[in-house]
Amino acid sequence: MSNCTVETCTVETSDGAKLNTRLFRPREAKEGNDPVVVLVHPYSVLGGCQGLLRGIATGLAEKGLQAVTFDMRGVGRSTGKASLTGFAEIKDVIAVCKWVSDNLDANRILLVGSSAGAPIAGSAVDQIEQVVGYVSLGYPFGMTASILFGRHHKAIIQSPKPKLFVMGTRDGFTSVKQLKNKLSSAAGRVETHLIEGVSHFQMEGAAYDTQMVNLILEFIVSL
Numbered sequence: 001m002s003n004c005t006v007e008t009c010t011v012e013t014s015d016g017a018k019l020n021t022r023l024f025r026p027r028e029a030k031e032g033n034d035p036v037v038v039l040v041h042p043y044s045v046l047g048g049c050q051g052l053l054r055g056i057a058t059g060l061a062e063k064g065l066q067a068v069t070f071d072m073r074g075v076g077r078s079t080g081k082a083s084l085t086g087f088a089e090i091k092d093v094i095a096v097c098k099w100v101s102d103n104l105d106a107n108r109i110l111l112v113g114s115s116a117g118a119p120i121a122g123s124a125v126d127q128i129e130q131v132v133g134y135v136s137l138g139y140p141f142g143m144t145a146s147i148l149f150g151r152h153h154k155a156i157i158q159s160p161k162p163k164l165f166v167m168g169t170r171d172g173f174t175s176v177k178q179l180k181n182k183l184s185s186a187a188g189r190v191e192t193h194l195i196e197g198v199s200h201f202q203m204e205g206a207a208y209d210t211q212m213v214n215l216i217l218e219f220i221v222s223l
Helices: 050-062 089-103 117-127 143-158 176-183 200-204 206-222
Strands: 004-012 018-026 036-040 067-070 109-114 131-137 163-170 190-199
Touching: 004 050, 004 089, 018 050, 018 089, 036 050, 036 089, 036 117, 050 067, 050 109, 050 206, 067 089, 089 109, 089 117, 109 117, 109 206, 117 131, 117 143, 131 206, 143 176, 163 176, 163 200, 163 206, 176 190, 190 200, 190 206, 200 206
Parallel strands: 036 067, 036 109, 109 131, 131 163, 163 190
Antiparallel strands: 004 018, 018 067
């Protein structure tokens, strides 16, 4: 039996989209003021959905944290229409974080974005007072991906909030050199964690969920 419970609810955005949302809770609450972890899934247009983050959310809840996943607009049971560039979806992240703050009595939130969810989450970081840190799992900084997501870069690069960038050295969308160049001008505390020989979609796979959970937990301790 899992050491966590899963509850489903609907969160409405400022422009009326209704988002299917899941809350992963530990069976035994942990003492302290740990942040609630809000996870933002990969690119909707290519089949990204909250189910891809279930393993990480479950792992975090089993370690005593509350974690939230949601389907962005136009995905699964969520209403609305997915956008190509992810700008409409910033409203989704803000709405879910507001729901977390209002309903879970959470004054601290950690935003975690996977793949294209990373630029979307990054654009929301400074629009949400309760967000105390940010983790990117495979941020697509490369040239081709930047055609779609390039206008998101500035927000997270300029944010003073602590941030961790996790990436495989064989990412495919972003080279190690591109990552380092991009982060060289970043504000605030910036950490990187490179996973040797791992590709972008490999890192998204279930085999790496435990490693992602541990990296997130280590980062939370440092906040």
